[in-house]
Amino acid sequence: MRHGVMIFSVIISYWRNITLPWICGILLASVLLAMPGKVMAGAAEDPGVVDAVDYGAYLARVGNCMGCHTTKGGQPFAGGRRLSTSFGVFITPNITPDKETGIGLWNQQDFWQALHQGKSRDGRLLYPAFPYTEYTKVTRQDADAIFAYLQSLPPVSQANPAHDIFFPYNSRALLAVWRTLYFKEGVYEPDQSKSTAWNRGAYLVQGLGHCNACHTTRNMLGASQDNALAGGQIMGMNWYAPSLSSHLEAGSGDWEIEEIAALLTTGITERAVASGPMATVVRQSLQYLSQEDVLAMSTYLKSLTENDTGNAPGVHFSVISGSLRRHLELGGKIYREYCQECHGADGKGAPGIYPALAGNRGVVMDSPLNVIRSVLNGGYPATTAGNPRPYGMPPFQQILRNEEVALVVSYIRNAWGNRASLVRALDVDQGKGGDD
Amino acid sequence: MIRFIILMLFCITNVANANGNAVPDTMAERVKACTICHNAEGKAGRDAYYPRIAGKPQGYIFNQLRNFRDGRRYYHAMAILLENMSDEYLREMAQYFSSLQLPYPHPEQIQMLPEEIELARHLVYSGYPERNIPACSACHGDILMGVEPAIPGLVGLSRAYITAQLGGWRNGGIMRIQTSDCMSEIANQLTENEVNAVAKWLANQSVSGKPGSFNELSPELVDRCSQTILEHGGAE
Incomplete structure (x- = not known):
């Protein structure tokens, strides 16, 4: 996994001629709805009640911090992972509480500044290989919980090499310009016209889940143009993250919410399997989501195709010579x-x-x-x-x-x-x- | 509610039936991604370096699977294949391959000079203690079939594979992170002639018997190779 993490490189298929699975899906959904106790059983509890460290551990899973901040076979959260991009090689930092090589000297405010404003403890501007363009939407309460969890980890002394960024991208002054153009600071604001579940899903998908880090087309300066999750080549990876808002790619408008949720948490359904980097995201992160959160995420993802006027697959069949x-x-x-x-x-x-x-x-x-x-x-x-x-x-x-x-x-x-x-x-x- | 459940069961049965391509619920089916190269008989392809894995000690196979997955042992195809696999599942696969009792291929028939044979036999059965090279048989067993749980056999493999592996050990290409591994120390002591001789000789041997037991190993070799034998899930 490189750069951003939430990718839907999902192979999807239609069985139009098999209707029974559909009927079963709907029946299953009805059963689940009839048993709300079951549905809610795995839901995240009130963060006010649960120990902040536990809640932070859960949120760190949702954001898959470990995915980037761990090198293959290395110590969890000790960084050192190489992210090769067209702008150079970024090396992920150690975020264990080691005082010398990690973030042991940081406080809550420092962590908030990094997540929310994209600034390091000493005020240096961070490169958006760290997806603060998405993390800025995370609430202060959630950021504090993640920080509490990270600080509870065993400190690992591991000094990682410096980034190796090409000229002229290695100028932090240029980064300031980039931020003016492409970075909008601000916590997620709920859309009052939508349901609680939809808003929770949007918060997770747009913020901590940073799906947009991969499922987007980036411009020449590496900036994602919007939050449409319209798909694109993943930066630094030889994979295409399909559009989540198009019926032609991985849009899920005509899926049951439960089926979307099943794909996210198990990695496979009757008609789709998460492969490539998305399989990694499922393994490292999504399978641990609470039922409530994954249904919320699915609710939001399903709604993304609402504005898709593209043709359904299978319309333009030309004759084969x-x-x-x-x-x-x-x-x-x-x-x-x-x-x-x-x-x-x-x-x-x-x-x-x-x-x-x-x-x-x-x-x-x-x-x-x-x-x-x-x-x-x-x-x-x-x-x-x-x-x-x-x-x-x-x-x-x-x-x-x-x-x-x-x-x-x-x-x-x-x-x-x-x-x-x-x-x-x-x-x-x-x-x-x-x-x- | 009962009607509902009956209806559900009816549907599930029908889904199973609607699945036209019945897939056996077996390990053999689940490891088809492996056996296309390490083919169903577990034989090495003579034209490539796909070693036989059938019948190797379970702990050895499990260690290698985890090493490939976690980047300690590097081979691109294996790294990608195993990327998202749990320890539990890899252990089950290791157990499956380890339990396969399949006939071994005929040994190769490589021409060797008498002095080459002598050199190889010396390395295999005596080693060169003065150069800190133990006999192969001291760890890999008297009949070179490996030792449970984590030391691989050396016979039933192709010369090309053995040569490549010894080369890999020497230049650090096999275990990138475990630089202090015992086998890389030993391989680094070997000359090119010794590598060639031992690879030819091993490939010429016919195979019989089973892996030896852990108790046969001398304490000093267990100590020297503890990283391989113990730390990575060998003896449990």
Whole structure:
């Protein structure tokens, strides 16, 4: 995981011809609604009652502080993780309470200043690789709780190297200009016309969850233009974070709230699986969300597609010519040899185990990057309480050449009624690398 | 409410039926992502460095899975594959592969000069205590099938794999963080000739028997390799 963390690189599929799961989903929802006690059982308790440290620990999970502030195999929260961006390499700092190398000398006000204003203890401006552009929305009460938790951790003495930022971005004066242009300080303000759940969800998604750190297109200066979660290439990672506000990508307007919640907390549902960096977010953060918070988040995410006037997938199907068909058939041959056993001759996969490729928005998105990477690297969905023993996909770059990957990806993007652009060997090559 | 539950059950049954591609609820199915390279028989691909993992000590496999996941042992494909896996699940996979009883491939038939054979046998069974190189068999067992719970066997592997692993140990490419690891100390003492000889000789051996027991190890080697044997979940 680099840079921001909340990413929805979700592979999604539709089974329009299977209606029973839907009916069941609705029935299940009704059952849950009929048993409010169950729904609320895991909800976060009143922070005023619970020990601030425990509540802070929970919030640190929601914000996934540990995800960035821990290097692979390293001490939790001791930093040292390298975030490679087009502006240089950022090294995440040690946020354990070690007095020399961590934030042991900080007080509540210092921490608030960092989170809310993007300023370090000594007043230095922080680079927005630390997503204070989102964290500024966090309330003072929550910030204090997170600080109390961080201060309760065992101090780890670990001095991390300095950032290595390219000219001219290494000028902190330039950072001041950047902030004037792109940073708006301010705690989240509830929209009185919306429900409590919607506002809680918006607070979590826009603030602590910092979903916008990945699910956005950044301009040349690395700034996200708005809070629309409209998707984009993840900075410093070779993954595309799909739009959460478009029906064509990972928008969830036509999902049940419970199904969105299930995807966020278990990493897999009957018709979608969180893969790549999103699987990491599920494992490190989202699976620990209280039922109340994850339903709130889902309520907000579902509402994001309200203004989407884009066409539903499957509308613009052009006719496939004979020569194109022959080209695709080359990929079809590879599909039958390597993919069909799990994903099926009909591309419908096995719901909740092997994702369907037919009608899968992750497969037919404009950007073929994620599907290319899934074929190259394979992977297992995150192990979560709801999916402790997932089934996996092999890393086919061990077996297939770039040309073959291009053929099979082109095939699955155009089989079973799917229609999307063809993929070249060069695209496959560009889908390699970009990992730690 | 009861009607509701019955209706739910009915639906769940139907969902299961609607799933046209029945997926076996087995470990064999769950590790298909592994066995495409470490193929179903657990044999090494002769053209690549995919070692057999069937029948290796469970603790050894579990340690390697965690090392790959946590970046202590580096191989890109394994790192990505295991990125979001829990210890519990990795332990279950290790147990599965460890329990597989599958026939071993025929040994390779690599031509060796008599002095090469002698050199290899000396390293394997006697070592060079004056250079701080213990005999391979002192840790990996008399029959070189490894020692439970965490020391791997050395036979049934290809020459290419053994050479690459010893090379990796020597240049720090295998265990990036554990620089003080016992095996990297030993590999660093070996000359190129010794590496080649021992890799050829091991690949030529036929395989029989099972991993030895932990009690066979001498206390001083347990001490020297404690990081590998104990800290990373070997003996529990």
